Amino acid sequence: MQHSFVIVACFIAGCEDGDSAPDSLAVDATSSADSASDAPGIELPMIPDAEDLDPQENAVRISLIADELERSVAGQSFAGFGYNGMSPGPTIRANVGDTVTVEFVNMLEESTTVHWHGLSVPNAMDGAAWIDAPVPAEAGFTYQFVVDHPGTYWYHPHMDVSRQVDLGLYGAIVVSSPDEPAPDHDIVLMLDAWAEYDENDPDHHQLPPDPETVVWTVNGAVQPTFALEDGQSARVRVVNASNTSYVALDWAGAIWIGGDQGLLAAAAPAQSVVLAPGNRRDFEVLAPATLSTALWTSAGGSTLGASRTLLEMVGTGETTALDWPFPGTTTSLDPAYTDVVYVFSGGGGQGDWLINGEAWPNVTTETVSLDEITIIEVRNLSETHHPFHLHGHRFEVLSIDGVAPAIATFADTIDVAIRSTVRLRLLANNPGDWLVHCHLLGHEDNGMMGILRVN
Numbered sequence: 001m002q003h004s005f006v007i008v009a010c011f012i013a014g015c016e017d018g019d020s021a022p023d024s025l026a027v028d029a030t031s032s033a034d035s036a037s038d039a040p041g042i043e044l045p046m047i048p049d050a051e052d053l054d055p056q057e058n059a060v061r062i063s064l065i066a067d068e069l070e071r072s073v074a075g076q077s078f079a080g081f082g083y084n085g086m087s088p089g090p091t092i093r094a095n096v097g098d099t100v101t102v103e104f105v106n107m108l109e110e111s112t113t114v115h116w117h118g119l120s121v122p123n124a125m126d127g128a129a130w131i132d133a134p135v136p137a138e139a140g141f142t143y144q145f146v147v148d149h150p151g152t153y154w155y156h157p158h159m160d161v162s163r164q165v166d167l168g169l170y171g172a173i174v175v176s177s178p179d180e181p182a183p184d185h186d187i188v189l190m191l192d193a194w195a196e197y198d199e200n201d202p203d204h205h206q207l208p209p210d211p212e213t214v215v216w217t218v219n220g221a222v223q224p225t226f227a228l229e230d231g232q233s234a235r236v237r238v239v240n241a242s243n244t245s246y247v248a249l250d251w252a253g254a255i256w257i258g259g260d261q262g263l264l265a266a267a268a269p270a271q272s273v274v275l276a277p278g279n280r281r282d283f284e285v286l287a288p289a290t291l292s293t294a295l296w297t298s299a300g301g302s303t304l305g306a307s308r309t310l311l312e313m314v315g316t317g318e319t320t321a322l323d324w325p326f327p328g329t330t331t332s333l334d335p336a337y338t339d340v341v342y343v344f345s346g347g348g349g350q351g352d353w354l355i356n357g358e359a360w361p362n363v364t365t366e367t368v369s370l371d372e373i374t375i376i377e378v379r380n381l382s383e384t385h386h387p388f389h390l391h392g393h394r395f396e397v398l399s400i401d402g403v404a405p406a407i408a409t410f411a412d413t414i415d416v417a418i419r420s421t422v423r424l425r426l427l428a429n430n431p432g433d434w435l436v437h438c439h440l441l442g443h444e445d446n447g448m449m450g451i452l453r454v455n
């Protein structure tokens, strides 16, 4: 059984004029991934780009409005949230060096903020609710920052995070560089995990992390199809916007070219590419093929069961491979001292999730020196994975359980496996008090968050 819904409406003033108005996001309303697999897929919903309201060259000005939104996912309708009348929200596109101004208006009946995940923005623009007062209902805030590094980023609230993100508040940010080739298609895929809607818990419908029962949506649709024309090139930017669910992507016919912080040091096979919640991974498609995920869980990584189709890519032939300026850098040497240790623990019957034995907001601020190299060690003593995320910075991964990555690896969110230790090299070049937290949003909301002060 299959229906189609149109979930996007123009609820907002000003939405009807201009390119940023969403046309429609058709959602495959098939009730489970299994029954969808033998149905002809619906077309991949393309996330509209936010309209740039500033005619100047090095400036991008966006109007972003958070509001309630009637949503329909996997055959179930519910009262959710969206930006500019859609979920995912519009993709903000800019060139490296641009000044981005986001005129944000909160039409929700509750406070919210917008956080720019992965970007080095000034501290006051970070949307971290405990520093700035959050944006109250029916109020606005103008965020402004320079995008200084090419890559795929995303935005989401940092207030009642688990619930507000779950209800649909997230969108992508693409920062392009003239040094990178421009493909025929530059496509954003925002992944989210969907579990059966629970009327007793209407605000948390995507929580169960069981990879067997979770239904993945791609730009809001279940198992959509994208037709790639012969000879066309495509860069596909995948964002894991799920609260708690991981993917391990396999994509025959594609190569893995980018991570959290732009191009990789060298291309890698598109096999078992894990995205924890918050991670981004970019691919170049060389021949049309199915994008799938192996079953993967925060309780111990890969697990038994058939892999799931996320996106069918159809077409007749090969594309033209592009020439990416991979830098080829190797991993920096580990200086073998440590400035900051974060120990992740808790959960189980103990309630709170802890960093260094403390639960937010009763935490000890760690301080590091501005513009100096800081070595951070993250140890996970608990029985579940935790994606470690630091605001306002990018870091290099020095080692995972003592093994250095083969190529230099830059990130803002790194999965730390059960009983694992990850060492990170950080140039702490952005002054302020920055959040450090687990990006399993339920953990973050239940204590697993701290502050790194750079001054």
Ligand code: C2O
Residues within 6 Å of the ligand: 115, 117, 156, 158, 278, 389, 391, 435, 437, 439
């Ligand atoms: Cu995407 Cu503090 O988070």
Ligand code: CU
Residues within 6 Å of the ligand: 353, 385, 386, 387, 438, 439, 440, 443, 444, 448
């Ligand atoms: Cu966690």
